[in-house]
Amino acid sequence: MTASTTRRTTAARSRIAAVGAIAVAGALMLTGCGDQTDGASTTPSGQANSTAPLFAKLPKKIQDAGVIKVGTDATYKPMEFTEGGKIVGVDPDIAAAMEKQLGVKFAFESGTFDTLVGSMQTGRSDVVMSSLTDTKARQEGLDDKGAKTGAGVDFVDYFSSSTAILVKKGNPEGIKTLDDLCGKKVAVQRGTTYETVAKTQAEKCKTDGKGELSIESFPTDAEAQTRVKAGGAVADLNDAPVAAHIAKEAGGGNDFEAIVTPSDAGFFGIAVDKKNTELRDALKEALDAVIKDGTYKAALDKWNAGSGAVTEAKINAGS
Numbered sequence: 001m002t003a004s005t006t007r008r009t010t011a012a013r014s015r016i017a018a019v020g021a022i023a024v025a026g027a028l029m030l031t032g033c034g035d036q037t038d039g040a041s042t043t044p045s046g047q048a049n050s051t052a053p054l055f056a057k058l059p060k061k062i063q064d065a066g067v068i069k070v071g072t073d074a075t076y077k078p079m080e081f082t083e084g085g086k087i088v089g090v091d092p093d094i095a096a097a098m099e100k101q102l103g104v105k106f107a108f109e110s111g112t113f114d115t116l117v118g119s120m121q122t123g124r125s126d127v128v129m130s131s132l133t134d135t136k137a138r139q140e141g142l143d144d145k146g147a148k149t150g151a152g153v154d155f156v157d158y159f160s161s162s163t164a165i166l167v168k169k170g171n172p173e174g175i176k177t178l179d180d181l182c183g184k185k186v187a188v189q190r191g192t193t194y195e196t197v198a199k200t201q202a203e204k205c206k207t208d209g210k211g212e213l214s215i216e217s218f219p220t221d222a223e224a225q226t227r228v229k230a231g232g233a234v235a236d237l238n239d240a241p242v243a244a245h246i247a248k249e250a251g252g253g254n255d256f257e258a259i260v261t262p263s264d265a266g267f268f269g270i271a272v273d274k275k276n277t278e279l280r281d282a283l284k285e286a287l288d289a290v291i292k293d294g295t296y297k298a299a300l301d302k303w304n305a306g307s308g309a310v311t312e313a314k315i316n317a318g319s
Helices: 007-011 060-065 092-103 114-120 136-140 193-208 223-230 240-253 277-293 296-304
Strands: 067-072 080-083 085-088 105-110 153-168 185-189 212-220 235-239 256-273
Touching: 007 092, 060 067, 067 080, 067 092, 080 092, 080 256, 085 092, 092 153, 092 296, 114 256, 136 153, 153 223, 153 277, 185 193, 185 223, 185 277, 193 212, 193 235, 212 223, 212 296, 223 240, 223 256, 235 240, 235 277, 240 256, 256 277, 277 296
Parallel strands: 067 105, 185 212, 185 235
Antiparallel strands: 080 085, 153 235, 153 256
C-alpha cells in the first residue's frame, strides 16, 4: 500500500501502500510478530520443479520446502485481495509468473499490514509482497523519527506507483494537491507510508499557517474509504493504481474520484530479510526473466496496472 518520509519524495502504502516509517516492538521492525491472521493456515508445502531455470539459485531450505511463504495484507484491490477464498491480484499474478522460473510455489497468507515485516523476521514467512513501498527507512530499520528499531530489510523492486488522493465523487472540497488538505481531516491506513505522508503534510500545514490537518488512522484502507464516503474525512491517501480502481468500481463509479500526483513515483518491493541474500538475488533474477519474456507485463495488464511496469528488477532502489 502504494513515501521516503513521503512515499516517494512527497508521499507514498502503500503500502504507496504503501509503512513509510516502521514502528516496531523491541528489536523487530513494525508492530506485531505473532499470529496476525484470521484463522491462520498451517505452513504450506509445495512441489518443487528442480529443472526450472533458476531453481539452483534458491536457498536449500526453499528448494526442500518447494514453496516461498509470502506475507501479505489481502485487502488492497487490485494489488492483492481475497476472492472466492483465494488471494488474487497483481502481486499474486506476478509471483505466479516467477514460479515458472524458480520451480517453487509462492504461498500467500494474509495478515495485518503493519505486522508483516516483523512476522517475516521471526520466520513466519520468507518474504513480504504486499504493495510495500521501498524506502531507506525500511531498508535501515528506522522509525518515523529516524531512530533504529530493527535490522531493516532488502527490497527487490517490481512496480512503480505514485500517490493519489481519493475524494468523494465530484470532489466537493476542490482538493487538487496535498496542500489543499490543510485545515481538513484525512483518513489513512495505519502503518502505511501514507500515514507518514499525512503527518509530514500536517507539519507543513502548521508551518505554513494554513490550518491544522487532522489524521484518522484505520487498520484497513477499506475503513478509511468508508470514513471518506460517510463525510467524516475529506480524503484517503492511497496508491495510484488502487485509488483508480476504487474510483472506477465503488458504487458503480459513483462514490469516489482519484487525484493522482505522478511526480512522486516510487517503488514497491518484495521485502526479504537482509541475511537472506541468496533468496533476494534469486528473486531478482526471476523478476528480470519474467520482465524479459513478457509474462510480467501480461500480469499487470490483466488488472489495468500496466502504467506501473518497471523495465528491470532493482535492489533497494527506493529513496
